[in-house]
Amino acid sequence: MYKIKLVGVLLVFVFVGNTQNSFIVENVKVFDGEIVIESTSVKVEDGIITEISKSIKASDGYEVIDGNGKTLMPAxxxxxxxxxxxxxxxxxxxxxxxxxxxxxxxxxxxxxxxxxxxxxxxxxxxxxxxxxxxxxxxxxxxxxxxxxxxxxxxxxxxxxxxxxxxxxxxxxxxxxxxxxxxxxxxxxxxxxxxxxxxxxxxxxxxxxxxxxxxxxxxxxxxxxxxxxxxxxxxxxxxxxxxxxxxxxxxxxxxxxxxxxxxxxxxxxxxxxxxxxxxxxxxxxxxxxxxxxxxxxxxxxxxxxxxxxxxxxxxxxxxxxxxxxxxxxxxxxFGLDNVGYIKVGYKADLVLVNGDVTKDISLLNNEKTVWKEGKLVKQ
Ligand SMILES: [Zn+2]
The missing domain is CATH 3.20.20.140 (Metal-dependent hydrolases)
Incomplete structure (x- = not known):
C-alpha cells in the first residue's frame, strides 16, 4: 500500500518534469536560421528541439500551440x-x-x-x-x-x-x-x-x-x-x-x-x-x-x-x-546549439504574429519568447 502510493507520486513528478518545457508549435512558418520552411511543426522536449516535421502528432500531454499566420524563428x-x-x-x-x-x-x-x-x-x-x-x-x-x-x-x-x-x-x-x-x-x-x-x-x-x-x-x-x-x-x-x-x-x-x-x-x-x-x-x-x-x-x-x-x-x-x-x-562567436531551429538545438525561440520573413518590422508586435523551452516573462 505504502509502496504503491510512492510510485504514484513519482509518476506525477516525472510527468510534470517532462511537460514543463515541452510543447509543439503546429502549422507554422519557420525561419530556421538559414532558410524558410513554409509550413511545418516543431516539437520541443525538455527545452530541446527534437523534431521538425509536418507530421508531428499531438502527444504525451504536450501543449499544442497553433502557429497559423505566425513565424517561428531562432532567438x-x-x-x-x-x-x-x-x-x-x-x-x-x-x-x-x-x-x-x-x-x-x-x-x-x-x-x-x-x-x-x-x-x-x-x-x-x-x-x-x-x-x-x-x-x-x-x-x-x-x-x-x-x-x-x-x-x-x-x-x-x-x-x-x-x-x-x-x-x-x-x-x-x-x-x-x-x-x-x-x-x-x-x-x-x-x-x-x-x-x-x-x-x-x-x-x-x-x-x-x-x-x-x-x-x-x-x-x-x-x-x-x-x-x-x-x-x-x-x-x-x-x-x-x-x-x-x-x-x-x-x-x-x-x-x-x-x-x-x-x-x-x-x-x-x-x-x-x-x-x-x-x-x-x-x-x-x-x-x-x-x-x-x-x-x-x-x-x-x-x-x-x-x-x-x-x-x-x-x-x-x-x-x-x-x-x-x-x-x-x-x-x-562559436556558440553551441543556438542560433538555429534544428533538431538537438536549444529551444531558444521567438514566435511572431505575421510573416516576419516578408516584413521585419513585425518583430515590434506582440510575440512569444522561449529560452530553452521556458517562457520568457513579457
Ligand atoms: Zn562598443
Whole structure:
C-alpha cells in the first residue's frame, strides 16, 4: 500500500518534469536560421528541439500551440553591447535577444552577470572583458580603471590576463581620435589571441585601420568605418584572402552622426554606409547585427529591430537580415546549439504574429519568447 502510493507520486513528478518545457508549435512558418520552411511543426522536449516535421502528432500531454499566420524563428543575438547590470540582460531577453556579446567592461562585474546564463528571463552574457587599448586611449574614459598597453612585447601578458578572467573572445580598440595602439601591437594581440584559442575583434572608425586589422588576421570588425569608401579591388582582395565578419552598428553610427550635427558632414552619408554594407554582403562577408548599447541611448532589446531594419534598407534580403541577427552571430562567436531551429538545438525561440520573413518590422508586435523551452516573462 505504502509502496504503491510512492510510485504514484513519482509518476506525477516525472510527468510534470517532462511537460514543463515541452510543447509543439503546429502549422507554422519557420525561419530556421538559414532558410524558410513554409509550413511545418516543431516539437520541443525538455527545452530541446527534437523534431521538425509536418507530421508531428499531438502527444504525451504536450501543449499544442497553433502557429497559423505566425513565424517561428531562432532567438536573436546582439553582437555588440556593453551591459552594466542584470537589467540590461533582462531587457534583451524580453525582446527575444537571448545572447549578447559585451565588447568592453569591468571583468569583476561581468563574472556575476555571467552566472545568469541559465536563468530564463536573462540573455546569456558573453564577454571580451577589458578591451585592449593604449594609455589615454578610447575605452579609458568611462571612469573605471582599464589595463592598457603600448608595445607588442606586452601583448602576451594582456591576453594571458584576459584568459585568466575566462573571457570568451578578445576585443582590440584602434581609434586614432585619441592615443591608440599601433599596427604591430594590434597584430601581436591578434596572434596571441589565436594562440589562446580566442577570436579577436577590432573597433575601428577608419577604413585604413580596418584594412590593416583584417590584413593582420582579425576575425571581425565591431563597427563599420566612417571616413571613406572601400574600393572594389581592395574588397575583392580582402574577401578572397581573409576570413572575417563585420558588425556594422549602423544605428549607433547614424545616432552618433545626429549628435555631431554638421560635424558629421566629413564622414560617409547614411546612404554611403548602406552601400558599404551591401558591397561587403555581396562579397560574401558575414554581416552581424549589433547596436552598441547604451551608447547613443540605444536600448538592449527592441532597438536591435531597428538595426535589422537598417540592414534591410542596405539591400540585404529579409532572410539575410534575419541571419545577421541569429545564426551569423552564433556561428561567428562559436556558440553551441543556438542560433538555429534544428533538431538537438536549444529551444531558444521567438514566435511572431505575421510573416516576419516578408516584413521585419513585425518583430515590434506582440510575440512569444522561449529560452530553452521556458517562457520568457513579457
Ligand atoms: Zn562598443
Amino acid at each position: 536573436l543575438s546582439n553582437a555588440h553591447v556593453h551591459a552594466w547590470g542584470p537589467q540590461s540582460l533582462e531587457e534583451a531577453a524580453k525582446a527575444g535577444v537571448l545572447n549578447v556579446m559585451d565588447m568592453h567592461g569591468v571583468e569583476t562585474y561581468q563574472s556575476a552577470m555571467r552566472q545568469l546564463k541559465d536563468s530564463t528571463n536573462y540573455a546569456r552574457y558573453y564577454v571580451a572583458g577589458y578591451a585592449a587599448t593604449a594609455p589615454e586611449g578610447h575605452g579609458t574614459q568611462y571612469g573605471f580603471p582599464v589595463p592598457t598597453l603600448m608595445k607588442p612585447e606586452e601583448a602576451k601578458k594582456f591576453i594571458d590576463d584576459r584568459v585568466k578572467a575566462n573571457v570568451d573572445y578578445i576585443k582590440i580598440i584602434v581609434e586614432p581620435w585619441k592615443a591608440t595602439l599601433d599596427s604591430v601591437t594590434v597584430a601581436q594581440l591578434i596572434k596571441e589571441a589565436h594562440k589562446a584559442e580566442r577570436i579577436a575583434v577590432v573597433h575601428v572608425s577608419r577604413l585604413d585601420n580596418a584594412v590593416d586589422a583584417i590584413s593582420n588576421d582579425a576575425d571581425g570588425l565591431v563597427h563599420i568605418w566612417w571616413d571613406k569608401e572601400l574600393e572594389a579591388s581592395q574588397l575583392k582582395k580582402l574577401s578572397e584572402e581573409k576570413s572575417f565578419f563585420v558588425i556594422p552598428t549602423l544605428l549607433t553610427t547614424i545616432e552618433v552622426f545626429k549628435v555631431m550635427g554638421s560635424g558629421a558632414a566629413q564622414f560617409l552619408s547614411k546612404e554611403q554606409l548602406f552601400l558599404e554594407v551591401k558591397k561587403m554582403h555581396e562579397a560574401g562577408i558575414p554581416i552581424l547585427a549589433g547596436t552598441d548599447p547604451p551608447n547613443a541611448n540605444i536600448n538592449y532589446g527592441t532597438d536591435l529591430y531597428k538595426e535589422l531594419q537598417l540592414l534591410s534598407e542596405s539591400g540585404l534580403s529579409n532572410v539575410e537580415v534575419l541571419k545577421a541577427g541569429t545564426s551569423n552571430i552564433t556561428k561567428a
